[in-house]
Amino acid sequence: MFSLQNKKAVVTGGGSGIGKAIAALFAKQGAEVHIVELTEESAKAAVEEIKENGGKVFSHACNVANQQEVLATFEKIGNINILVNNAGIAHVGNVETTPEADFDRIMNVNVKGVYNCLHAAIPQLRNSEGSVIVNMASIAAWVGIPDRFAYSTAKGAVMAMTLSVAKDYMAENIRCNSISPARxxxxxxxxxxxxxxxxxxxxxxxxxxxxxxxxxxGKPDEVAALALFLCSDEAGFITGCDYPIDGGFIKLNN
Incomplete structure (x- = not known):
């Protein structure tokens, strides 16, 4: 079960943390994995580890906030089956303490970066049988978290984009879901x-x-396991959903 044999997957921000765990697990399950990171150096450790374990992996230096770089990178990779929009940055501050420059930076990476990758990937995804997108949202899109104004705003947008893409491309057999981790x-x-x-x-x-x-x-491997399920054929009936993986944070935090 949960085989990704003969699948080509892009994982943005796959050089560390959750993204690295997803890239490693997807490669273990047979996918050809393409890690997109801001620099080649950022992906180096993940690439070496995956190759040591017999996985097929490539890395690409790309700023996801720059549409021309994203389009060129996806054209180079070509004909993918899976996209995991994991790249993102954090920010601490409420609406008063968030400078415009910081707000713009969060929007550029966490919102425009997801849009850019979706924009580049959809034409490729529609060419393959049963394509899948997983976007990394957050519990911050579900509940109020102190001093996370810009971050929460961005992750709310990611969740909304997930629903929009799932609706627009359902007839083309492209599934789109999101994952909302707690810490x-x-x-x-x-x-x-x-x-x-x-x-x-x-x-x-x-x-x-x-x-x-x-x-x-949570552990990165636990989030990766959920991403694997959502990208596998076994999840073929699931689209337009967000999956909190939060240790009870949303429902049980009284």
Whole structure:
């Protein structure tokens, strides 16, 4: 089950964290994986690890916020079956403390970047049998999270784009779903804690872990497993859905 043999998959932001876990699992399941990262160096560790495990993987340096770069990259890759829009950046701040430049930067990467990749991928996806898109949203699109104004706005847009694409391309056998993680333990989280809470790393890690009712952060591999299911033939009846993977955060956080 959940084989991706003879499938070609693009994973944006596949060089680290959740994206890296998705790229590695897809390659393990037989897909030819193309990692799109801002620089080749950002993808190097993921590429080496996947190749060591016998996977077929390629990397491409591309700024997803630049449509011409995205179009050229997808043309180079050619005829994909799966797109995982995972690339994104974070931001801390409410509407008053979010400078215009930061808001524009979040929109350019987290919203326009998804649009650019969808725009480039759809013509290829319609040429293959049973194509799939998975967009990485967030629980921030579902619930109010303090000091995440721009990020929440962007992830809400990602969820809306997911529904729109699912509706528009259903007749062409292109499925589109999204995943909404709560906090997932990645190198980004460790860096965020050390930068913003120096000397209190262990305390803040414990606090952030316990903000999920299940009592811990998610693991990148757990998100990757959900992405694999949604991109497999076994999920052929699923489109236009968002899947929270949140340790009970949305429904059980009383």
């Amino acid at each position: 997932v333990h990645t190198p980004f989280v460790d860096g965020f804690i050390s930068k913003n809470y120096p000397g209190k790393e262990a305390e803040m890690f414990d606090k952030l872990s316990k903000s999920q009712p299940i009592g811990r952060m």
